[in-house]
Amino acid sequence: MIGRLGRPVLHLGRRLFDLVLPPRCKKCGALVTDDDGLCAECWSNLTFLGLPWCACCGLPFDYDVGVDAVCGACVAAPPVFSTARSALAYDDASRELILRFKHGGDETLSRLFARWMMLAGEGLMEEPSLIVPVPLHPWRRIRRRFNQSALLAADLARLTGLQSDPLSLIRVKRTPSQGGLGKAARKVNVQGAFTIDPDRRTRIAGQSILLIDDVWTSGATAEACIRACRKAGSGPVSLLTVARVL
Numbered sequence: 024m025i026g027r028l029g030r031p032v033l034h035l036g037r038r039l040f041d042l043v044l045p046p047r048c049k050k051c052g053a054l055v056t057d058d059d060g061l062c063a064e065c066w067s068n069l070t071f072l073g074l075p076w077c078a079c080c081g082l083p084f085d086y087d088v089g090v091d092a093v094c095g096a097c098v099a100a101p102p103v104f105s106t107a108r109s110a111l112a113y114d115d116a117s118r119e120l121i122l123r124f125k126h127g128g129d130e131t132l133s134r135l136f137a138r139w140m141m142l143a144g145e146g147l148m149e150e151p152s153l154i155v156p157v158p159l160h161p162w163r164r165i166r167r168r169f170n171q172s173a174l175l176a177a178d179l180a181r182l183t184g185l186q187s188d189p190l191s192l193i194r195v196k197r198t199p200s201q202g203g204l205g206k207a208a209r210k211v212n213v214q215g216a217f218t219i220d221p222d223r224r225t226r227i228a229g230q231s232i233l234l235i236d237d238v239w240t241s242g243a244t245a246e247a248c249i250r251a252c253r254k255a256g257s258g259p260v261s262l263l264t265v266a267r268v269l
């Protein structure tokens with residue numbers, strides 16, 4: 024999208040490259056016409072989230088109850104985020120793509136996800152806001168070589184023109200993987216795991232923040248991140264993820 028006009032030479036190079044290696048579906052490898060895309064079948068297997076949904080957390084509703092309607096969970100316990108949105112339901116189809124991105128580091132998948140997130144998160148990107156990715160502990164980042172949320176944040180920043188700040192929010196506690204833990208255990212696991220770098224508090228103070236993560240499972244990680252931002256004096260924090268466990 025953005026930047027394509029500014030990179031005609033690169034684009035031409037890519038076209039020539041495509042003559043040799045035509046674009047393929049990111050999921051199944053079938054030939055496709057568009058770069059960074061999926062074939063029609065893989066596309067139709069994904070569950071994209073959209074209206075009607077909870078005005079607060081983006082939980083899809085079975086039928087339209089008005090754009091301002093809020094789900095029972097958000098009424099019972101108002102979340103720490105101001106708004107949350109996810110592009111996809113986390114199911115077999117999206118899991119395979121996300122795991123490939125997470126463990127394979129396919130940057131073209133990041134661009135694809137960021138485009139979907141931008142659509143799902145329409146209205147969350149109003150300025151002034153800062154895009155902040157959920158950080159990995161430095162040791163885990165070294166092992167994985169990159170932070171998938173930071174890649175998404177960078178692509179979203181490119182698409183929206185907003186600033187991404189992958190440095191201010193840091194993970195200070197090395198927590199075991201959240202996989203296999205129940206909701207309560209996940210919450211305990213990430214308690215005190217995040218903070219704002221004391222040298223960068225001024226970057227966060229007063230800013231409305233868009234927190235980025237790949238998958239929203241129990242919400243415990245996002246909640247711990249949001250509490251760290253708020254403690255450092257941030258404005259409201261919204262959450263935008265590629266997928267959400269429903």
Ligand SMILES: [Zn+2]
Nearest residue numbers: 048051062065
């Ligand atoms: Zn496919």
Ligand SMILES: [Zn+2]
Nearest residue numbers: 077080094097
């Ligand atoms: Zn809700």
